[in-house]
Amino acid sequence: MAIDSGRLDELNTAATLAQGVHIDALDDQTMVVNMGPQHPSTHGVLRVVLELDGEIIARATPHIGYVHTGIEKTIEYNTYMKAVTLTDRMDYVSAHINNASYTLAVEKLLGIEPPPRGQYLRIMLMEIQRIASHLVWLGTHCLDIGAMTIFFYAFQQREKLLDMTEMMAGVRMMPSWIVPGGLRGDAPEGWLERGKDFCDDFPRAMEEIESLLNANPIWRERTQGVGMIDIEDCLALGVGGPTLRAAGVEHDIRTAVPYSSYDQMKFHVPVGQYSDVYDRYRVRMAEMFQSREIIKQCIEGMPSGPINVDDRKIVPPPREELDNSMEAVIHHFKLWTEGFHPPVGEAYVPLESPKGEIGFYVVSDGTNRPYRAHMRPPSFMNLQALSKMAEGRLIADVVAIIGSIDIILGEIDR
Amino acid sequence: MSVDSVITAPQAQSLEAQKIVAQFPEGFVSESVFRGDTRIMVERAYIVDVCRLMRDDPDLQFNFFGECLGVDYLDKFDDHRFEVVYNLSSVVYEKNGKKFGTGRRIFLKVGVPEDDATVPSVVSVYPGASFPEREIFDMFGVRFQGHPDLRRILMSDDWVGHPQRKDYPLGGERVRFPDGKFGPSVGEVAVSHPGESYYGKTGDTQGEHYSRSRTPTPDKGPGTEQPPPAAPGEKAQG
Numbered sequence: 031m032a033i034d035s036g037r038l039d040e041l042n043t044a045a046t047l048a049q050g051v052h053i054d055a056l057d058d059q060t061m062v063v064n065m066g067p068q069h070p071s072t073h074g075v076l077r078v079v080l081e082l083d084g085e086i087i088a089r090a091t092p093h094i095g096y097v098h099t100g101i102e103k104t105i106e107y108n109t110y111m112k113a114v115t116l117t118d119r120m121d122y123v124s125a126h127i128n129n130a131s132y133t134l135a136v137e138k139l140l141g142i143e144p145p146p147r148g149q150y151l152r153i154m155l156m157e158i159q160r161i162a163s164h165l166v167w168l169g170t171h172c173l174d175i176g177a178m179t180i181f182f183y184a185f186q187q188r189e190k191l192l193d194m195t196e197m198m199a200g201v202r203m204m205p206s207w208i209v210p211g212g213l214r215g216d217a218p219e220g221w222l223e224r225g226k227d228f229c230d231d232f233p234r235a236m237e238e239i240e241s242l243l244n245a246n247p248i249w250r251e252r253t254q255g256v257g258m259i260d261i262e263d264c265l266a267l268g269v270g271g272p273t274l275r276a277a278g279v280e281h282d283i284r285t286a287v288p289y290s291s292y293d294q295m296k297f298h299v300p301v302g303q304y305s306d307v308y309d310r311y312r313v314r315m316a317e318m319f320q321s322r323e324i325i326k327q328c329i330e331g332m333p334s335g336p337i338n339v340d341d342r343k344i345v346p347p348p349r350e351e352l353d354n355s356m357e358a359v360i361h362h363f364k365l366w367t368e369g370f371h372p373p374v375g376e377a378y379v380p381l382e383s384p385k386g387e388i389g390f391y392v393v394s395d396g397t398n399r400p401y402r403a404h405m406r407p408p409s410f411m412n413l414q415a416l417s418k419m420a421e422g423r424l425i426a427d428v429v430a431i432i433g434s435i436d437i438i439l440g441e442i443d444r
Numbered sequence: 445m446s447v448d449s450v451i452t453a454p455q456a457q458s459l460e461a462q463k464i465v466a467q468f469p470e471g472f473v474s475e476s477v478f479r480g481d482t483r484i485m486v487e488r489a490y491i492v493d494v495c496r497l498m499r500d501d502p503d504l505q506f507n508f509f510g511e512c513l514g515v516d517y518l519d520k521f522d523d524h525r526f527e528v529v530y531n532l533s534s535v536v537y538e539k540n541g542k543k544f545g546t547g548r549r550i551f552l553k554v555g556v557p558e559d560d561a562t563v564p565s566v567v568s569v570y571p572g573a574s575f576p577e578r579e580i581f582d583m584f585g586v587r588f589q590g591h592p593d594l595r596r597i598l599m600s601d602d603w604v605g606h607p608q609r610k611d612y613p614l615g616g617e618r619v620r621f622p623d624g625k626f627g628p629s630v631g632e633v634a635v636s637h638p639g640e641s642y643y644g645k646t647g648d649t650q651g652e653h654y655s656r657s658r659t660p661t662p663d664k665g666p667g668t669e670q671p672p673p674a675a676p677g678e679k680a681q682g
Contacts, residue, residue, distance in 0.1 A: 095598040103608055138479055265535055268509040268572035279537040286536070286547060375478045378531065378551070380510075391513055391529065404513040406531065411511065414575050443598060 059083055065428070067096050072432060073170060074439030078416070080425065090420040090428060092413050098443040105403040109369035110136055110210060113400060117390075118204040120405060121441035123166045126159040126195075127383045128441075129208040132403070134289055134379040135390040136210040139372035140344065144212040148337035149291040151217060152208055154225065154328040155198070156290075157321040161232075162191040163384035164314050164321075168239070171311070171433035175252050183239050190228050197221055210370075211345035212338030222329050229326050233319070240315065253308035257419040257431035260305065267418070268411035271386030272317065273435055276302030276309035283382035294331075295324050307434040314436075344370050369398040378406075385409050385436050407444065409437040458482045460504060460550050467497055473555075481551060483529075488554040488563050491530075495569045498532055498550065505545050506532040509570035514580040516610045524555030526586055528563055556586055565591040583608035
């Protein structure tokens with residue numbers, strides 16, 4: 031059906047306002063299909079406007095912002111210490127890593143570094159979180175593609191990791207345990223043994239999952255050769271993490287620019303070859319085993335000693351001291367009401383999150399509140415590659431591609 | 445802006461700054477180093493050229509577009525209100541037997557005045573700048589010239605104002621009650637808490653200058669109820 035140009039202008043105005051799409055006059059074959067924001071495969075509330083030529087995708091435009099909560103604005107109105115709790119809510123399946131990215135930026139401003147035990151506990155928490163985040167990805171990604179059983183197996187393992195976080199911090203998902211100066215508390219009795227038990231059981235559980243997927247013809251059909259993107263496009267779009275490694279780039283911030291004490295850990299960076307959905311799956315599976323190696327090294331080499339920096343202007347005194355030291359009471363009160371004042375400056379520390387490079391850009395104006403705190407959101411940048419990956423593929427592949435780049439809408443919208 | 449050391453054109457120290465001075469002498473403004481990170485301030489008209497130089501120069505090879513972000517400094521500087529910070533890094537990788545990348549990281553900055561809040565878009569150099577530039581436009585109202593699709597990204601399309609600006613109050617939205625009347629916003633009734641002053645020091649009046657005087661008074665609709673003046677020390681109700 032041909033459309034006259036006046037009518038087309040009218041349609042285009044309406045379509046641009048409503049959906050941000052443009053209807054091409056020459057090609058009346060394309061059709062616009064809306065996907066989301068409540069579609070179960072979009073991992074939250076992501077809306078994708080698909081322009082279709084038959085069943086082939088001509089363009090995929092993501093629309094975001096449905097769960098925007100203004101976290102960056104809110105951080106500007108909180109002290110440095112209070113702002114830590116807000117960072118959990120960004121990427122809600124990898125809270126420890128968010129805490130660490132904010133904390134390391136603030137520590138860079140302050141010019142401090144926690145003692146070895148604090149650093150090892152941090153690494154352990156971050157690696158636990160990495161496995162937990164990858165397990166959420168594995169479960170939901172397989173669920174999207176139609177392999178429902180994996181979801182239950184993956185969440186069974188994740189439950190053990192969340193139990194460990196609960197044992198340490200008292201909460202499962204929003205711990206705020208890594209704070210400027212160190213950690214809120216030391217590992218409880220039996221915590222390291224729990225970690226050891228997990229490491230012992232984990233390979234068997236993963237073998238079970240892999241045996242269901244690796245040689246499964248349906249899984250391979252749905253994932254191999256789907257959503258390919260080359261290295262240069264990945265880099266220019268700011269796409270990092272497992273998606274970049276699946277393209278064959280051996281780039282991991284933990285080895286490229288080691289933070290905390292990652293330079294003391296022995297592990298290797300798994301890379302893919304074909305940059306498709308299947309390679310991203312293989313890379314993430316291999317990463318979970320590497321994280322397990324790091325956890326084991328942490329447990330074996332766990333140093334003794336303090337976990338926090340010895341500076342009462344940054345870290346509150348222990349509870350026992352408050353009963354018999356007036357100075358401790360003053361420090362406690364000043365720290366939790368006023369907080370600390372980092373020097374004027376700007377700091378950014380890149381970290382490797384389960385999704386890619388994460389980091390907080392914190393601007394200090396010398397007061398007790400961040401003047402500006404901005405997170406580099408890895409999922410937000412990775413989502414830009416969606417159109418590139420989906421062009422020329424079928425609608426069903428979009429579901430697999432969205433799953434493979436592992437997006438978390440809480441972090442995209444912040 | 446960092447104060448550790450500010451270096452001007454003749455003494456440009458880092459490799460990146462030297463390259464910029466050699467290629468675009470008018471484009472270079474200053475260089476500063478804070479805790480080991482180099483930040484180079486460039487003229488905003490040159491940002492696209494400088495980004496292209498950063499990407500294509502064989503000694504630099506900044507192939508990875510980290511992000512760009514906006515900062516609102518209000519009237520801290522004479523010549524600009526906003527700053528856009530570009531975070532570029534060079535990822536080391538090997539392809540077809542050739543090595544790429546240096547592993548360095550650089551922060552480029554441009555100053556943007558309030559009355560002419562425009563910056564040339566770097567999407568043509570780094571396609572990954574698309575979403576971050578839309579976010580800066582959404583949050584700060586800085587327009588990126590040449591951006592293919594400059595729309596709001598996080599706020600809704602009909603939103604008025606740019607929320608991350610420092611003169612945009614937190615909780616600035618007035619509450620609408622079922623009878624059609626509007627209650628006060630959180631910002632209008634907020635009382636600073638004793639012992640926890642906004643600007644960190646008790647009795648610091650700089651804070652007043654920063655936020656209160658620049659807060660636009662929301663225009664009162666016909667059904668608006670003025671909030672009763674809060675008694676001193678009384679906890680405000682949001």
